[in-house]
Amino acid sequence: MAKVKVARKSTAIDMTPMVDLAFLLLTFFMLTTKFKPQEAVEILIPSSIAQTPLPATDVMIISVSKDGRVFFGVDSKHTREATIRRIMEKYNLDLSPDDVNTFSIMPQVGLPISALSQWLKAKPAERDKILQSAPGIPCDSAHNELGDWIVASRLSNTQLRIAIKGDVDSPYPVIKKVIDTLQDRNINKFNLITGKEAPELIDTSKL
Amino acid sequence: MAAEVGGDSGGGKKGGKKGRKKGKMPRIDMTPLVDLGFLLLTFFILTTTMSTPTTMPVVVPPKIKENQKDQVDPPKIQESRLMTILLGKQDRVYYYIGSGQDEKRPPEMQLTGFSKTGKGIRQAIINQIKAVRDNPLIGPNDKSIMILIKPMDDSKYKNMVDILDEMNILQQKNYALIAPSPVELDMVKKYNEQAGIEN
Numbered sequence: 220m221a222k223v224k225v226a227r228k229s230t231a232i233d234m235t236p237m238v239d240l241a242f243l244l245l246t247f248f249m250l251t252t253k254f255k256p257q258e259a260v261e262i263l264i265p266s267s268i269a270q271t272p273l274p275a276t277d278v279m280i281i282s283v284s285k286d287g288r289v290f291f292g293v294d295s296k297h298t299r300e301a302t303i304r305r306i307m308e309k310y311n312l313d314l315s316p317d318d319v320n321t322f323s324i325m326p327q328v329g330l331p332i333s334a335l336s337q338w339l340k341a342k343p344a345e346r347d348k349i350l351q352s353a354p355g356i357p358c359d360s361a362h363n364e365l366g367d368w369i370v371a372s373r374l375s376n377t378q379l380r381i382a383i384k385g386d387v388d389s390p391y392p393v394i395k396k397v398i399d400t401l402q403d404r405n406i407n408k409f410n411l412i413t414g415k416e417a418p419e420l421i422d423t424s425k426l
Numbered sequence: 427m428a429a430e431v432g433g434d435s436g437g438g439k440k441g442g443k444k445g446r447k448k449g450k451m452p453r454i455d456m457t458p459l460v461d462l463g464f465l466l467l468t469f470f471i472l473t474t475t476m477s478t479p480t481t482m483p484v485v486v487p488p489k490i491k492e493n494q495k496d497q498v499d500p501p502k503i504q505e506s507r508l509m510t511i512l513l514g515k516q517d518r519v520y521y522y523i524g525s526g527q528d529e530k531r532p533p534e535m536q537l538t539g540f541s542k543t544g545k546g547i548r549q550a551i552i553n554q555i556k557a558v559r560d561n562p563l564i565g566p567n568d569k570s571i572m573i574l575i576k577p578m579d580d581s582k583y584k585n586m587v588d589i590l591d592e593m594n595i596l597q598q599k600n601y602a603l604i605a606p607s608p609v610e611l612d613m614v615k616k617y618n619e620q621a622g623i624e625n
Contacts, residue, residue, distance in 0.1 A: 234460070244467055248471055252470050269591075271483070272478050272480055273481050382481055385587075391513070391581045392579050394586065405488065409484055411482045411587060412479050420597060423597065423598075
Protein backbone atom coordinates (compact mmCIF):
# COMPACT_ATOMS: atom_id res chain seq x y z
CA MET A 220 0.00 0.00 0.00
CA ALA A 221 1.10 3.43 -0.80
CA LYS A 222 1.86 5.83 1.93
CA VAL A 223 -0.75 8.48 2.49
CA LYS A 224 0.95 11.73 1.82
CA VAL A 225 -0.46 14.79 3.46
CA ALA A 226 0.27 17.49 0.97
CA ARG A 227 1.53 20.69 2.40
CA LYS A 228 -0.95 23.24 1.10
CA SER A 229 0.51 26.42 -0.19
CA THR A 230 -0.90 29.74 0.88
CA ALA A 231 -0.27 31.19 -2.54
CA ILE A 232 -3.48 31.92 -4.40
CA ASP A 233 -3.62 31.64 -8.11
CA MET A 234 -4.33 35.19 -9.10
CA THR A 235 -4.20 34.61 -12.85
CA PRO A 236 -7.97 34.97 -13.46
CA MET A 237 -8.08 38.18 -11.48
CA VAL A 238 -5.14 39.60 -13.37
CA ASP A 239 -6.71 38.52 -16.64
CA LEU A 240 -9.88 40.33 -15.78
CA ALA A 241 -8.05 43.41 -14.59
CA PHE A 242 -6.12 43.67 -17.81
CA LEU A 243 -9.24 43.07 -19.84
CA LEU A 244 -10.93 45.97 -18.07
CA LEU A 245 -7.82 48.07 -18.45
CA THR A 246 -7.78 47.47 -22.19
CA PHE A 247 -11.47 48.30 -22.40
CA PHE A 248 -11.15 51.56 -20.56
CA MET A 249 -8.03 52.54 -22.44
CA LEU A 250 -9.76 52.03 -25.75
CA THR A 251 -13.06 53.64 -24.88
CA THR A 252 -11.77 56.61 -22.95
CA LYS A 253 -11.71 59.89 -24.72
CA PHE A 254 -10.00 62.80 -23.17
CA LYS A 255 -12.15 65.83 -22.87
CA PRO A 256 -10.75 68.47 -25.15
CA GLN A 257 -9.56 71.37 -23.14
CA GLU A 258 -12.11 74.12 -23.14
CA ALA A 259 -11.89 77.77 -22.36
CA VAL A 260 -14.98 77.81 -20.21
CA GLU A 261 -16.97 75.13 -18.53
CA ILE A 262 -20.32 74.56 -20.18
CA LEU A 263 -23.11 72.65 -18.54
CA ILE A 264 -25.22 71.29 -21.36
CA PRO A 265 -28.97 70.76 -21.04
CA SER A 266 -30.39 67.28 -21.58
CA SER A 267 -32.82 66.09 -24.22
CA ILE A 268 -34.28 62.86 -25.52
CA ALA A 269 -32.17 63.13 -28.68
CA GLN A 270 -30.16 59.94 -29.17
CA THR A 271 -27.89 60.81 -32.09
CA PRO A 272 -24.31 60.94 -30.83
CA LEU A 273 -22.19 63.94 -31.67
CA PRO A 274 -19.87 63.03 -34.55
CA ALA A 275 -16.20 63.03 -33.59
CA THR A 276 -14.92 64.60 -36.78
CA ASP A 277 -16.00 67.35 -39.15
CA VAL A 278 -17.85 69.39 -36.59
CA MET A 279 -17.87 73.07 -35.95
CA ILE A 280 -18.88 73.89 -32.42
CA ILE A 281 -20.17 77.29 -31.48
CA SER A 282 -20.12 77.45 -27.70
CA VAL A 283 -22.09 79.95 -25.69
CA SER A 284 -21.00 80.30 -22.09
CA LYS A 285 -23.15 80.97 -19.06
CA ASP A 286 -22.40 84.68 -19.22
CA GLY A 287 -23.18 84.90 -22.93
CA ARG A 288 -19.71 84.85 -24.45
CA VAL A 289 -19.37 83.12 -27.80
CA PHE A 290 -16.51 80.75 -28.61
CA PHE A 291 -15.80 79.07 -31.87
CA GLY A 292 -13.99 75.81 -32.54
CA VAL A 293 -13.44 73.36 -35.37
CA ASP A 294 -11.80 69.98 -35.22
CA SER A 295 -8.66 68.96 -37.11
CA LYS A 296 -5.48 70.96 -37.38
CA HIS A 297 -5.74 71.16 -41.11
CA THR A 298 -9.15 72.88 -41.10
CA ARG A 299 -8.00 75.35 -38.46
CA GLU A 300 -4.97 76.30 -40.49
CA ALA A 301 -7.01 76.82 -43.65
CA THR A 302 -9.57 78.81 -41.65
CA ILE A 303 -7.04 81.23 -40.16
CA ARG A 304 -5.49 81.79 -43.59
CA ARG A 305 -8.86 82.84 -44.97
CA ILE A 306 -9.47 85.12 -41.98
CA MET A 307 -6.01 86.68 -42.44
CA GLU A 308 -6.82 87.41 -46.04
CA LYS A 309 -10.19 88.94 -45.28
CA TYR A 310 -9.03 91.13 -42.38
CA ASN A 311 -5.58 91.95 -43.77
CA LEU A 312 -4.12 90.36 -40.69
CA ASP A 313 -0.40 89.79 -40.63
CA LEU A 314 0.50 86.64 -38.73
CA SER A 315 3.82 84.86 -38.80
CA PRO A 316 3.97 81.15 -39.79
CA ASP A 317 4.60 80.46 -36.10
CA ASP A 318 1.38 82.20 -35.13
CA VAL A 319 -0.54 80.24 -37.75
CA ASN A 320 0.92 77.06 -36.35
CA THR A 321 -0.05 78.07 -32.82
CA PHE A 322 -3.55 78.82 -33.99
CA SER A 323 -3.89 75.41 -35.61
CA ILE A 324 -3.36 73.66 -32.28
CA MET A 325 -5.79 75.80 -30.31
CA PRO A 326 -9.17 74.06 -29.97
CA GLN A 327 -11.16 77.25 -29.52
CA VAL A 328 -11.13 80.95 -30.33
CA GLY A 329 -13.00 83.49 -28.25
CA LEU A 330 -11.46 86.82 -29.09
CA PRO A 331 -12.17 89.60 -31.52
CA ILE A 332 -9.92 89.28 -34.56
CA SER A 333 -8.08 92.49 -33.62
CA ALA A 334 -6.81 90.81 -30.44
CA LEU A 335 -5.82 87.58 -32.19
CA SER A 336 -2.20 88.38 -32.94
CA GLN A 337 -1.38 89.37 -29.38
CA TRP A 338 -3.06 86.22 -28.07
CA LEU A 339 -1.11 83.92 -30.38
CA LYS A 340 2.19 85.53 -29.44
CA ALA A 341 1.63 85.03 -25.72
CA LYS A 342 3.16 82.17 -23.76
CA PRO A 343 1.05 78.96 -23.59
CA ALA A 344 0.07 79.42 -19.94
CA GLU A 345 -0.80 83.04 -20.52
CA ARG A 346 -2.74 82.15 -23.66
CA ASP A 347 -5.09 79.93 -21.67
CA LYS A 348 -5.58 82.69 -19.14
CA ILE A 349 -6.39 85.22 -21.85
CA LEU A 350 -8.91 82.84 -23.40
CA GLN A 351 -10.61 82.22 -20.07
CA SER A 352 -11.24 85.89 -19.55
CA ALA A 353 -11.81 86.56 -23.25
CA PRO A 354 -14.76 88.72 -24.27
CA GLY A 355 -15.93 86.17 -26.85
CA ILE A 356 -16.38 86.55 -30.58
CA PRO A 357 -18.46 89.59 -31.58
CA CYS A 358 -21.70 88.51 -33.24
CA ASP A 359 -23.83 91.65 -33.30
CA SER A 360 -25.53 92.43 -36.56
CA ALA A 361 -23.38 95.54 -36.97
CA HIS A 362 -20.06 93.83 -36.35
CA ASN A 363 -20.33 90.12 -36.90
CA GLU A 364 -17.03 88.27 -36.82
CA LEU A 365 -18.68 84.96 -35.98
CA GLY A 366 -20.22 84.88 -39.43
CA ASP A 367 -16.80 85.28 -41.03
CA TRP A 368 -15.40 82.47 -38.92
CA ILE A 369 -18.28 80.23 -39.96
CA VAL A 370 -17.87 81.03 -43.64
CA ALA A 371 -14.07 80.67 -43.50
CA SER A 372 -14.21 77.26 -41.83
CA ARG A 373 -16.99 76.05 -44.09
CA LEU A 374 -14.94 76.95 -47.14
CA SER A 375 -11.98 75.15 -45.61
CA ASN A 376 -13.95 72.00 -44.94
CA THR A 377 -17.22 71.61 -46.78
CA GLN A 378 -18.15 68.54 -44.74
CA LEU A 379 -18.42 70.54 -41.52
CA ARG A 380 -21.56 70.06 -39.54
CA ILE A 381 -22.62 72.89 -37.31
CA ALA A 382 -23.40 72.39 -33.67
CA ILE A 383 -24.38 74.91 -31.02
CA LYS A 384 -23.25 74.13 -27.51
CA GLY A 385 -25.03 76.35 -25.06
CA ASP A 386 -24.95 76.40 -21.30
CA VAL A 387 -28.14 75.66 -19.40
CA ASP A 388 -28.14 79.29 -18.24
CA SER A 389 -27.01 80.97 -21.45
CA PRO A 390 -29.26 83.95 -22.08
CA TYR A 391 -31.58 83.35 -25.03
CA PRO A 392 -30.78 86.63 -26.85
CA VAL A 393 -27.19 85.44 -27.40
CA ILE A 394 -28.40 82.10 -28.76
CA LYS A 395 -30.76 84.03 -31.01
CA LYS A 396 -27.87 86.14 -32.28
CA VAL A 397 -25.95 82.97 -33.11
CA ILE A 398 -28.94 81.43 -34.91
CA ASP A 399 -29.54 84.70 -36.78
CA THR A 400 -25.90 84.72 -37.83
CA LEU A 401 -26.30 81.22 -39.22
CA GLN A 402 -29.55 82.09 -40.96
CA ASP A 403 -28.06 85.21 -42.55
CA ARG A 404 -25.59 82.85 -44.20
CA ASN A 405 -28.39 80.58 -45.39
CA ILE A 406 -27.64 77.88 -42.86
CA ASN A 407 -31.04 76.73 -41.69
CA LYS A 408 -30.08 73.31 -40.44
CA PHE A 409 -27.90 72.81 -37.41
CA ASN A 410 -27.61 70.78 -34.23
CA LEU A 411 -27.89 71.54 -30.56
CA ILE A 412 -25.52 69.64 -28.32
CA THR A 413 -27.36 68.08 -25.41
CA GLY A 414 -26.83 65.42 -22.81
CA LYS A 415 -28.57 62.10 -23.17
CA GLU A 416 -31.83 61.52 -21.36
CA ALA A 417 -34.02 58.42 -21.21
CA PRO A 418 -35.98 58.24 -24.45
CA GLU A 419 -39.60 59.11 -24.04
CA LEU A 420 -42.19 59.35 -26.75
CA ILE A 421 -45.89 60.00 -26.40
CA ASP A 422 -48.13 59.02 -29.25
CA THR A 423 -50.70 61.79 -29.20
CA SER A 424 -52.95 60.08 -31.74
CA LYS A 425 -53.74 57.37 -29.20
CA LEU A 426 -54.58 59.59 -26.26
CA MET B 427 0.92 36.08 -2.01
CA ALA B 428 2.09 37.03 -5.45
CA ALA B 429 0.98 36.54 -8.96
CA GLU B 430 3.32 34.09 -10.49
CA VAL B 431 3.90 32.43 -13.77
CA GLY B 432 5.40 29.01 -14.12
CA GLY B 433 4.95 25.60 -12.72
CA ASP B 434 5.44 24.46 -9.20
CA SER B 435 3.81 27.33 -7.49
CA GLY B 436 3.63 25.47 -4.24
CA GLY B 437 7.10 24.72 -3.07
CA GLY B 438 10.05 26.88 -2.46
CA LYS B 439 12.41 25.02 -4.68
CA LYS B 440 14.05 28.02 -6.26
CA GLY B 441 17.25 27.19 -8.04
CA GLY B 442 17.01 23.46 -8.07
CA LYS B 443 19.82 21.23 -9.07
CA LYS B 444 21.48 21.64 -12.41
CA GLY B 445 20.12 19.40 -15.09
CA ARG B 446 16.64 19.23 -13.63
CA LYS B 447 15.19 21.94 -15.79
CA LYS B 448 12.80 19.62 -17.53
CA GLY B 449 9.20 20.22 -16.50
CA LYS B 450 9.94 23.43 -14.66
CA MET B 451 9.64 26.96 -15.81
CA PRO B 452 11.38 29.91 -14.32
CA ARG B 453 9.11 31.76 -12.00
CA ILE B 454 8.53 35.40 -12.74
CA ASP B 455 7.33 37.68 -10.03
CA MET B 456 4.48 39.54 -11.65
CA THR B 457 3.65 41.74 -8.69
CA PRO B 458 5.02 45.00 -10.14
CA LEU B 459 3.28 44.34 -13.42
CA VAL B 460 -0.01 43.72 -11.70
CA ASP B 461 0.47 46.79 -9.52
CA LEU B 462 1.00 48.93 -12.55
CA GLY B 463 -1.93 47.30 -14.29
CA PHE B 464 -4.28 48.12 -11.47
CA LEU B 465 -2.93 51.63 -11.17
CA LEU B 466 -3.66 52.29 -14.84
CA LEU B 467 -7.03 50.61 -14.54
CA THR B 468 -8.00 52.87 -11.67
CA PHE B 469 -6.79 55.90 -13.60
CA PHE B 470 -8.82 55.08 -16.69
CA ILE B 471 -11.93 54.20 -14.72
CA LEU B 472 -11.81 57.52 -12.94
CA THR B 473 -11.05 59.68 -15.95
CA THR B 474 -13.35 58.09 -18.46
CA THR B 475 -16.59 59.87 -19.32
CA MET B 476 -19.26 57.44 -20.26
CA SER B 477 -21.91 59.92 -21.28
CA THR B 478 -21.18 61.03 -24.81
CA PRO B 479 -23.06 64.16 -25.81
CA THR B 480 -25.90 63.81 -28.27
CA THR B 481 -27.17 66.25 -30.82
CA MET B 482 -30.66 67.48 -31.41
CA PRO B 483 -31.23 68.52 -35.02
CA VAL B 484 -33.00 71.85 -35.53
CA VAL B 485 -34.34 73.14 -38.81
CA VAL B 486 -35.43 76.74 -38.96
CA PRO B 487 -37.43 78.30 -41.79
CA PRO B 488 -35.26 80.42 -44.10
CA LYS B 489 -35.31 84.13 -43.42
CA ILE B 490 -37.33 86.29 -45.73
CA LYS B 491 -35.18 89.02 -47.15
CA GLU B 492 -36.35 92.62 -46.71
CA ASN B 493 -36.97 93.18 -50.43
CA GLN B 494 -39.06 90.03 -50.75
CA LYS B 495 -41.34 90.68 -47.80
CA ASP B 496 -44.27 91.84 -49.92
CA GLN B 497 -44.20 88.79 -52.12
CA VAL B 498 -44.53 86.28 -49.32
CA ASP B 499 -47.92 85.57 -47.85
CA PRO B 500 -47.96 84.25 -44.33
CA PRO B 501 -49.57 80.81 -44.28
CA LYS B 502 -53.19 80.93 -43.22
CA ILE B 503 -54.35 78.65 -40.48
CA GLN B 504 -57.51 78.40 -38.43
CA GLU B 505 -57.13 80.30 -35.18
CA SER B 506 -58.40 77.42 -33.08
CA ARG B 507 -55.54 75.20 -34.28
CA LEU B 508 -52.94 77.73 -33.31
CA MET B 509 -51.18 77.65 -29.98
CA THR B 510 -48.62 80.22 -28.93
CA ILE B 511 -46.08 79.45 -26.23
CA LEU B 512 -44.05 82.25 -24.69
CA LEU B 513 -40.98 81.46 -22.64
CA GLY B 514 -40.14 83.85 -19.85
CA LYS B 515 -38.05 84.47 -16.80
CA GLN B 516 -37.42 81.73 -14.24
CA ASP B 517 -38.66 78.87 -16.45
CA ARG B 518 -42.12 80.40 -16.72
CA VAL B 519 -44.20 79.31 -19.69
CA TYR B 520 -47.14 81.40 -20.92
CA TYR B 521 -49.47 80.06 -23.54
CA TYR B 522 -52.69 80.94 -25.27
CA ILE B 523 -54.83 79.56 -28.06
CA GLY B 524 -55.32 81.59 -31.22
CA SER B 525 -53.22 84.17 -32.99
CA GLY B 526 -53.77 87.02 -30.54
CA GLN B 527 -53.92 89.53 -33.40
CA ASP B 528 -57.43 90.77 -32.65
CA GLU B 529 -56.89 93.52 -30.10
CA LYS B 530 -60.58 93.80 -29.24
CA ARG B 531 -60.70 90.24 -28.01
CA PRO B 532 -57.40 89.49 -26.35
CA PRO B 533 -56.81 85.77 -25.85
CA GLU B 534 -56.88 84.21 -22.44
CA MET B 535 -53.29 83.76 -21.39
CA GLN B 536 -52.25 81.07 -18.96
CA LEU B 537 -49.13 80.47 -16.96
CA THR B 538 -47.52 77.08 -16.49
CA GLY B 539 -44.10 75.48 -16.21
CA PHE B 540 -42.05 72.59 -17.53
CA SER B 541 -43.42 70.11 -15.02
CA LYS B 542 -43.75 66.71 -16.66
CA THR B 543 -46.56 65.58 -14.45
CA GLY B 544 -49.76 67.41 -13.71
CA LYS B 545 -50.31 70.81 -15.20
CA GLY B 546 -47.13 71.42 -17.14
CA ILE B 547 -46.85 72.65 -20.70
CA ARG B 548 -46.97 69.05 -21.91
CA GLN B 549 -50.48 68.61 -20.55
CA ALA B 550 -51.51 71.94 -22.08
CA ILE B 551 -50.31 70.82 -25.52
CA ILE B 552 -52.07 67.46 -25.13
CA ASN B 553 -55.28 69.30 -24.20
CA GLN B 554 -54.98 71.44 -27.30
CA ILE B 555 -54.42 68.37 -29.50
CA LYS B 556 -57.55 66.79 -28.03
CA ALA B 557 -59.57 70.00 -28.36
CA VAL B 558 -58.68 70.25 -32.06
CA ARG B 559 -59.50 66.60 -32.63
CA ASP B 560 -62.90 66.93 -30.97
CA ASN B 561 -63.75 70.22 -32.66
CA PRO B 562 -66.48 69.56 -35.25
CA LEU B 563 -65.66 72.83 -37.04
CA ILE B 564 -62.23 71.55 -38.07
CA GLY B 565 -62.16 69.26 -41.07
CA PRO B 566 -60.74 65.73 -40.75
CA ASN B 567 -57.71 66.67 -42.85
CA ASP B 568 -56.75 69.64 -40.69
CA LYS B 569 -56.55 67.97 -37.34
CA SER B 570 -52.92 68.85 -36.69
CA ILE B 571 -52.08 71.76 -34.44
CA MET B 572 -49.58 74.52 -35.09
CA ILE B 573 -47.37 75.66 -32.26
CA LEU B 574 -45.56 78.97 -32.24
CA ILE B 575 -42.66 79.04 -29.82
CA LYS B 576 -41.62 82.52 -28.80
CA PRO B 577 -38.77 82.75 -26.32
CA MET B 578 -38.62 86.17 -24.68
CA ASP B 579 -35.35 87.95 -24.04
CA ASP B 580 -35.13 86.97 -20.39
CA SER B 581 -35.52 83.24 -21.01
CA LYS B 582 -32.60 80.83 -20.87
CA TYR B 583 -31.18 78.50 -23.50
CA LYS B 584 -32.37 75.57 -21.40
CA ASN B 585 -35.99 76.67 -21.84
CA MET B 586 -35.63 76.59 -25.59
CA VAL B 587 -34.07 73.11 -25.53
CA ASP B 588 -36.79 71.91 -23.16
CA ILE B 589 -39.64 73.13 -25.31
CA LEU B 590 -38.07 71.69 -28.47
CA ASP B 591 -37.67 68.46 -26.54
CA GLU B 592 -41.39 68.52 -25.70
CA MET B 593 -42.12 68.82 -29.42
CA ASN B 594 -40.01 65.71 -30.04
CA ILE B 595 -41.59 63.83 -27.15
CA LEU B 596 -45.11 64.63 -28.34
CA GLN B 597 -44.02 64.03 -31.95
CA GLN B 598 -45.27 67.37 -33.12
CA LYS B 599 -43.87 68.43 -36.47
CA ASN B 600 -45.66 71.73 -36.94
CA TYR B 601 -43.88 74.28 -34.84
CA ALA B 602 -41.89 77.39 -35.44
CA LEU B 603 -39.38 79.29 -33.40
CA ILE B 604 -40.08 82.99 -33.76
CA ALA B 605 -39.67 86.24 -31.89
CA PRO B 606 -42.57 87.52 -29.76
CA SER B 607 -44.46 90.58 -31.00
CA PRO B 608 -44.70 93.78 -28.92
CA VAL B 609 -48.41 93.03 -28.39
CA GLU B 610 -47.51 89.73 -26.79
CA LEU B 611 -44.84 91.26 -24.58
CA ASP B 612 -47.49 93.70 -23.35
CA MET B 613 -49.89 90.82 -22.72
CA VAL B 614 -47.31 89.03 -20.60
CA LYS B 615 -46.59 92.21 -18.67
CA LYS B 616 -50.27 92.74 -17.96
CA TYR B 617 -50.68 89.13 -16.93
CA ASN B 618 -47.78 89.40 -14.50
CA GLU B 619 -49.21 92.59 -13.00
CA GLN B 620 -52.61 91.00 -12.52
CA ALA B 621 -51.20 87.83 -11.04
CA GLY B 622 -48.80 89.76 -8.83
CA ILE B 623 -45.69 88.23 -10.36
CA GLU B 624 -42.56 90.28 -10.60
CA ASN B 625 -41.85 91.23 -14.21
